[in-house]
Amino acid sequence: MRTGHPLREPKAPRIPKTLAPATDADVNVEHDGKYLSVAYGPVTIIGNGAEDPEFERCRFERTWFSGVTLHRAGFADVEFSGADLANARLFNSRMFTTTVTNCRMTGLQLPEAGLRDVVFDGCRADMANFRFAHLRDVVFRDCNLSEASFQNAELAHVRFERCKLVATQFSNASMNDVRFSGCDLNGVRGVTSFDGAIVAGADAMGLLDALASALGITIEH
Known part of the structure; x- marks a missing residue:
């Protein structure tokens, strides 16, 4: 019988205690946009097919991504909590050192994605x-x-x-x-x-x- 060794817990995201509230510019995601240390609350992300956006050290709390299309998006040291990712299309995207908690992900598209040190907890x-x-x-x-x-x-x-x-x-x-x-x-x-x-x-x-x-x-x- 194969038993194996205990697996380590994925690394937790490193997010600063103080984050800047999201502005209109942070919500309207653009090509090659860099979004660093931003607190996204219950706002709607507008993607419009943006390519190569990068989100680092961000928190998405009750944020709507539903139906958004992003190409080669990067998420590193990020927390999603109660976010709506249903039917979002994140093609060829990457998630590193990320937690996704109590989120709606029905129909989420992550084909050809790269995920490392990610925890999905209590998600649909x-x-x-x-x-x-x-x-x-x-x-x-x-x-x-x-x-x-x-x-x-x-x-x-x-x-x-x-x-x-x-x-x-x-x-x-x-x-x-x-x-x-x-x-x-x-x-x-x-x-x-x-x-x-x-x-x-x-x-x-x-x-x-x-x-x-x-x-x-x-x-x-």
């Missing part, structure tokens, strides 16, 4: 898209990831804790020290890509039907 992320993304030292905790897609993603040192992963897609994903504990894995797709994963015994039953289907086995109930 059903139908989110992480296809072809690279995830390293990432934790999903108490998240709803039903029908999300990690197709062709590379996952290393990633933990899924108490997550709903019903019909989540992992086809052609690569897994290195990826752990599932307390998760609902019923109907998970791409189960043959779980080589390199560690699944808690209580979670394994949720994989039974998917494994049987992949092996051409019919289970009579």
